[in-house]
Amino acid sequence: MTLFSRKHIDFLLHEVSDLPELLKEEYFSGHDRETADMVLDTAFEIAQKEIEPHFVDSDQKEANYENGEVKVHPGVHGFVKSQAESGLLSATFPEEVGGSQLPESVAGAAAFIELCHSNSFPMYTDLLSGCVKLINSFGTTEQKETYISKMLTANWMGTMCLTEPQAGSSLAEINTKATPQNDGTYKIDGQKIFISAGDHDITENIIHLVLARIDGAPAGAKGISLFIVPKNNPKNCSESNDVKTIGLFHKMGQKATPAVHLAFGAEGKCTGYLLGKPNQGLPQMFKMMNSSRLGVGLTGLALSSAAYYTSNQYAHERKQGRIPGGNENVLIAEHPDVKRMLLKQKAIHEGGLALFIQVYSYLDWQKAGKEIEKYAALTELLTPVCKFYGSDQGYHSVNEGLQVLGGYGYTSDFPLEQMARDVRILSIYEGTNGIQAQAVLGRQVQVNGGAPFQLLRAEIEKTLSHLNDSCLFKRDFETSFKKLQQVTSTLLSKQNPTELLADATLYTEFLSLICVGWQWLKMSLATEQMDTEFNESFKQTIGYFFRYEFTKCLYLSEILLKENKITV
Amino acid sequence: MNILVCISSVPDTTAKITFKDDNTTFNKDGVTHIIGPYDDYALARAIELKEELGGTVTVLNVGTAETEPQIRKALAIGADEAIRVDAEPTDSFFVAEQIAAVAKENSYDLIMMGRETTDYNSGVVHGIVGQLLGMPSLSPVMELNIDGNTAKISREIEGGKEKLEATLPLILGCQEPIAEWKIASMRGIMTARKKPLNVRPAVGEGLTSVSSYSLPPEKGDCKMIPAEEAEKLIDLLQNEAKVL
Numbered sequence: 001m002t003l004f005s006r007k008h009i010d011f012l013l014h015e016v017s018d019l020p021e022l023l024k025e026e027y028f029s030g031h032d033r034e035t036a037d038m039v040l041d042t043a044f045e046i047a048q049k050e051i052e053p054h055f056v057d058s059d060q061k062e063a064n065y066e067n068g069e070v071k072v073h074p075g076v077h078g079f080v081k082s083q084a085e086s087g088l089l090s091a092t093f094p095e096e097v098g099g100s101q102l103p104e105s106v107a108g109a110a111a112f113i114e115l116c117h118s119n120s121f122p123m124y125t126d127l128l129s130g131c132v133k134l135i136n137s138f139g140t141t142e143q144k145e146t147y148i149s150k151m152l153t154a155n156w157m158g159t160m161c162l163t164e165p166q167a168g169s170s171l172a173e174i175n176t177k178a179t180p181q182n183d184g185t186y187k188i189d190g191q192k193i194f195i196s197a198g199d200h201d202i203t204e205n206i207i208h209l210v211l212a213r214i215d216g217a218p219a220g221a222k223g224i225s226l227f228i229v230p231k232n233n234p235k236n237c238s239e240s241n242d243v244k245t246i247g248l249f250h251k252m253g254q255k256a257t258p259a260v261h262l263a264f265g266a267e268g269k270c271t272g273y274l275l276g277k278p279n280q281g282l283p284q285m286f287k288m289m290n291s292s293r294l295g296v297g298l299t300g301l302a303l304s305s306a307a308y309y310t311s312n313q314y315a316h317e318r319k320q321g322r323i324p325g326g327n328e329n330v331l332i333a334e335h336p337d338v339k340r341m342l343l344k345q346k347a348i349h350e351g352g353l354a355l356f357i358q359v360y361s362y363l364d365w366q367k368a369g370k371e372i373e374k375y376a377a378l379t380e381l382l383t384p385v386c387k388f389y390g391s392d393q394g395y396h397s398v399n400e401g402l403q404v405l406g407g408y409g410y411t412s413d414f415p416l417e418q419m420a421r422d423v424r425i426l427s428i429y430e431g432t433n434g435i436q437a438q439a440v441l442g443r444q445v446q447v448n449g450g451a452p453f454q455l456l457r458a459e460i461e462k463t464l465s466h467l468n469d470s471c472l473f474k475r476d477f478e479t480s481f482k483k484l485q486q487v488t489s490t491l492l493s494k495q496n497p498t499e500l501l502a503d504a505t506l507y508t509e510f511l512s513l514i515c516v517g518w519q520w521l522k523m524s525l526a527t528e529q530m531d532t533e534f535n536e537s538f539k540q541t542i543g544y545f546f547r548y549e550f551t552k553c554l555y556l557s558e559i560l561l562k563e564n565k566i567t568v
Numbered sequence: 569m570n571i572l573v574c575i576s577s578v579p580d581t582t583a584k585i586t587f588k589d590d591n592t593t594f595n596k597d598g599v600t601h602i603i604g605p606y607d608d609y610a611l612a613r614a615i616e617l618k619e620e621l622g623g624t625v626t627v628l629n630v631g632t633a634e635t636e637p638q639i640r641k642a643l644a645i646g647a648d649e650a651i652r653v654d655a656e657p658t659d660s661f662f663v664a665e666q667i668a669a670v671a672k673e674n675s676y677d678l679i680m681m682g683r684e685t686t687d688y689n690s691g692v693v694h695g696i697v698g699q700l701l702g703m704p705s706l707s708p709v710m711e712l713n714i715d716g717n718t719a720k721i722s723r724e725i726e727g728g729k730e731k732l733e734a735t736l737p738l739i740l741g742c743q744e745p746i747a748e749w750k751i752a753s754m755r756g757i758m759t760a761r762k763k764p765l766n767v768r769p770a771v772g773e774g775l776t777s778v779s780s781y782s783l784p785p786e787k788g789d790c791k792m793i794p795a796e797e798a799e800k801l802i803d804l805l806q807n808e809a810k811v812l
Binding site: 007 | 582597598600637640644749751752753754755757758760761
């Protein structure tokens with residue numbers, strides 16, 4: 001069964017996004033439309049061959065922890081191998097470290113295709129890629145030589161280790177210790193929990209990037225440093241580095257990826273290597289976190305897509321109930337309420353994916369060396385919005401999909417049940433959606449005198465200027481967009497930070513609807529090249545979005561403009 | 569070992585098939601095209617043989633410029649060069665004639681293709697090429713190994729398998745499990761842009777033209793009968809479907 005629309009992806013990349021202009025840049029000169037299309041074909045082939053066949057089985061046979069060792073589903077081994085051999089793992093990295101300088105927009109679309117077929121498998125390689133990005137950005141020449149080629153060929157995997165039993169969302173409270181040694185290395189001592197892919201039997205070594213506090217470092221977030229802590233000695237992988245798995249968490253979903261409890265230095269023999277500068281661990285780690293946050297949001301949209309295509313097929317096969325005045329049962333897809341649920345799902349991932357590709361193109365412009373500060377600011381502002389929207393709306397979409405299947409959706413005979421379990425974590429990890437909302441309103445909207453917000457406004461206004469006044473949705477959008485600006489200034493005028501941030505989640509929901517609405521308008525400018533079938537479907541989905549989803553802006557603005565005497 | 573692999577460009581096997589112009593033309597709007605799945609097996613085995621024995625793999629397609637993405641993909645998978653005969657592949661004989669014309673100008677040890685295409689499924693092109701070139705043609709080949717100048721082949725026959733040996737050059741129609749489909753790597757994708765793709769005119773003319781197409785009749789509704797109600801099933805087969 002098809003779990004995504006290749007036509008919609010092609011439309012976004014080649015008709016809506018900046019990709020055609022980006023491909024003219026020197027940095028991306030190794031690529032053209034044909035290579036971009038072939039990369040997507042490769043991603044789909046890997047998804048069909050190495051991911052989809054294991055979707056159910058890897059859920060039923062979750063990772064196993066026995067005698068201190070973690071064994072994962074054999075399908076994961078094949079997927080990781082394919083991802084490395086195909087070069088998709090290293091595709092976006094610079095050529096000098098073995099990459100192909102593939103635009104992030106294309107790589108993001110390829111990741112979406114894979115994620116539609118299982119959201120657990122690509123997590124291994126996403127984490128690995130994030131680790132390499134950090135080592136490549138902050139590592140010494142020796143560190144780069146030691147780790148990068150081994151990791152980009154998946155001979156070694158990677159993780160990020162932040163959370164501790166007493167410090168989850170409050171990373172400032174971590175207390176894993178790093179004691180300097182005479183040879184310039186550090187002795188690491190502490191425990192980390194919920195480490196995704198933190199242990200497995202895929203590779204001979206796992207490179208953990210660990211947040212820890214150097215002896216005597218300042219208290220709080222300003223005293224946190226980042227360390228490379230290999231599971232085994234990088235010069236001799238048969239020699240343990242005293243990193244032990246002491247437990248496995250039994251999760252409700254994403255069972256193919258183990259979340260483990262790791263003990264570093266239980267025997268006092270764990271060596272860590274400082275990555276970057278002392279006490280700069282958190283800002284450095286956020287480089288990886290931001291890319292992971294985009295990945296989590298994208299996973300939500302991919303689950304929405306997979307759920308939509310599954311429930312849409314079911315709705316076109318299942319006959320139940322009559323249309324008023326009719327004599328015979330009809331396909332449930334013909335009932336207006338089912339149509340609404342299906343359109344909701346479709347609108348979520350199609351509009352959301354457009355926003356993600358927009359952000360990936362901002363990353364690409366930075367790599368191309370164009371207006372780096374501007375595009376970095378827009379990326380910083382929109383990354384938590386993307387994480388928030390993709391994970392939150394992905395959840396709602398899967399829920400609607402399950403509803404379309406009725407009682408069957410609640411059984412393990414259909415994949416919606418698994419998707420509903422898998423999707424739930426997305427609004428929790430990589431910073432809860434509440435944390436994302438606080439980052440948006442507490443920092444990104446205010447930073448540099450509100451400059452990123454003004455940049456976003458200019459981007460949106462550029463799209464509006466191309467729209468004819470007869471555009472059905474332009475006026476609705478402009479009204480809500482003005483409301484957003486009014487709400488933003490009203491909230492920022494509050495002196496009490498608790499009052500400012502109390503409804504940050506609602507504010508971020510409002511902002512995300514504006515951003516996705518902007519993308520629907522942008523898409524509406526590019527449909528000319530598309531065929532009749534695409535345009536019919538597009539009209540219906542954009543119509544749904546502005547009638548049922550975008551109108552939520554009105555009630556959100558009403559709440560946000562009223563004084564909050566309930567939770568403050 | 570110089571191998572010519574003939575690939576067809578066919579609609580994705582999940583594509584919705586419709587016709588236009590009074591049902592005289594296949595409607596390509598919105599239809600994704602892929603390398604013929606059986607041709608893909610032939611290509612994968614040819615590349616393995618090249619890696620094992622050295623030599624070159626040339627891909628050949630009879631088609632218009634629209635088929636170039638599939639040709640580039642074959643190059644990305646590992647073929648060294650490509651030839652496109654610039655013409656609509658109107659019928660099996662016409663396609664076979666083009667393959668034979670290219671083969672006569674070059675010296676190939678093997679000419680490989682799928683046992684059939686998945687659009688028109690005639691399954692006769694390899695046989696006609698064999699006739700035109702005066703070479704043995706074997707199909708459907710499920711296993712292929714080369715030992716010097718001899719091909720050791722296993723092919724499917726009615727009710728079983730046949731193992732045989734034949735002297736090169738040969739023409740082979742291939743099917744699974746001759747090799748596993750290959751996935752284009754990033755390196756392959758990027759180098760494919762620089763590999764030669766030569767376009768040449770067709771020889772001869774198509775002998776057939778399409779008068780009209782029609783789709784097979786739609787499947788009727790499926791009735792589910794509980795296992796414990798076998799009598800009801802018999803009744804339906806006798807009195808409703810009238811097949812008993």
